[in-house]
Amino acid sequence: MLRIAIIGCGKIADQHMLAFWRIPDCAVVALCDRELLMARQLGERFGVTACFSDSQEMLRASKPDVVHITTPPQGHFPLAKQCLESGSHVYLEKPFTVTGKEAEELIQLAESRNLKITAGHNYQFTLEMMEMRKLVADGFLGGKPVHLESHWSYDLSDTSYVGPILGSRTHWVRQLPGQLFHNLISHGIAKLAEFLDDELVEISARAHQSPLLKNLGGQEVQDELRVLIRDKNGTTAFFCFSTQIKPGLNFFRICGPNNSILVDQNSGSLIRNENKSYKSYLTYFIPPLKSARQNFRNARVNMFNFLRGRLHQDFGMKELIERFYQSIRAKSPPPIPYREIILTAKIMDEIFAQVYSKNSAK
């Protein structure tokens, strides 16, 4: 039985607690939040009595095997370091750290202590993303990826999220180097990092503020981002983050020399695009019909998974946590390679440096 603790008892901690419900052989033994009342409210609802406001005291008293850190990102590095130094494995919510340098340092520390650490890139482990990964591993693309596209949307029309951020320059989101982007884009960037080489030869980022945010009094906060990336093998990638595109786009496209795959995370579906040509007007009839057949299959698979009780909305989080725990028990590699975590953090560093230095230059 793995003994679990959570540091940071805000909204995301509830999702972790619900995921634990579906994971065998683990028990939450302690909760910690700088604001003790937050730890207590979570504990009261989920039957955890050991609540703390001091992480060091919690680690000493509860000796957890794994600590889930779900605080604002500024706390990730010091808290993860503290947990690793006291002998606990660490699940760190996204964004992994504030900078790439911190990410490298944490991973080195974990490795030197024979402990494991992972990032909360849970959208990498949804059913459709795992199906895509299997197709790629089976050679469906026909070679190395030629091009990747990741679209990630976040709807700001409900101002309950963005309101407090815009209301205070001291809000923790405003204190991040990448501000709003920093807290929201790592899921989308992590998808690219999985298939890009560590050595990137080009990153070009452009950002601007949407009219919606401007109307809300957005000041210097930007919410529309486009990025072009190329690695040393010539694989290119495009990333789009938007608060404005409706309906929201949350998809990943991976194109190979032969075939390509489109994963839509909004509808939990996957489309294979095969490189086949059709004579004359058949090119207007056959591919749409094939696409319709695949969409029908997606609906059938989702329904089947629903009936089997596998289509939980946070399936990816449960899957990632479960795989992380398995890697701890089996002493096997963690579910997200460290290379990908570091590359994600470094791409984000570069994006924010470009976006906000251009802004200051203006």
Next chain:
Amino acid sequence: MDTKFIVSPTDRILITGSNGFIGAKVVECLLAYGFTNLRLFVRPTSKLAAFEKILGEFPAGKNTEIISGDLLSCDDCRRAAQDVSIVFHLAAGFDKSFAGAFMNSALATRNLMDAFLEHGRPKRFVNVSSFAVYSNLTMQRGALLDETCPLEDDPQERYDAYGFGKLKQEELVREYGKNRGLPYVILRPGAVFGPGKPDLSGRVGINTFGFFIHLGGSNQLPLTFVDNCAEAIVLAGIKPGVDGEIFNVVDDELLTSREFLSACKGAKRFFSIWIPYPFAYGLCALWENYSKRSKGQLPPVFNRRRCSAEWKGNQYSNLKLRQQLGWKPKIKMARAMDLFLGQYK
């Protein structure tokens, strides 16, 4: 002005959530009562146009101070509570998550009470709560639900983040009253309605599946028209001798759910089907059961506790409000319904 009020017209009064649906009416009511030193606390992204119109209607409106900020910030609370004698705390946390609701309701209230006790001149803290804190699970259908009735003891099971936030907020207010001498009053308005809020109360039914499902049947609705509710809140803040009291706020001549729905359908045509309570309860029990068995594949949005609280049906009384605060609804139900339905035209 009534000389028996606990403050003078020039004492500073803070209203949080002051540009909300009820808050704006509380401001209007306070100005109408002759209070001239109001401080309004709003969120930084709040639109103030409608609000400024209200202030413009009263000579004292131009003295009104508007502070924008976040009640989760102790500094903002300090600015808000400085030299204040009465706090009308209406700011509500409508976050869908339990943690968010707790933060925006309970933590925000804790910060505000700390600031009020330290930097204010505390005469009264009016905590505006909700009927969502009650549980009628063990009560008979049609029984009287008043201020002595049991509170919800398992908001997680009821899957009601808002109610959880309000319950915890009330707990903290009572604790501050007991341990730190905070003079407080708690108001629990029923279903507040009026122009500016076109949605029907969830106690009438739900629109979740693309058409309106009427679940209230012949239940009495705990309606309170926004102007009447605002006046009850104001009186709870200024009347002496009610510290530590809790008041439910409902109007007279309460309509049944069916009467209310029928009036709405007269003004705005829409399709609805009625589901009797025992059948609705059975469906909610099935949903709840499936949610548990599937470990949350369907979140337990429909469950027996919620079904009971919203659609079982109770009787309501404003006797305590009338007796202790001398309140009576200025706007009669017929007129209130005309004003409410007018927004659909």
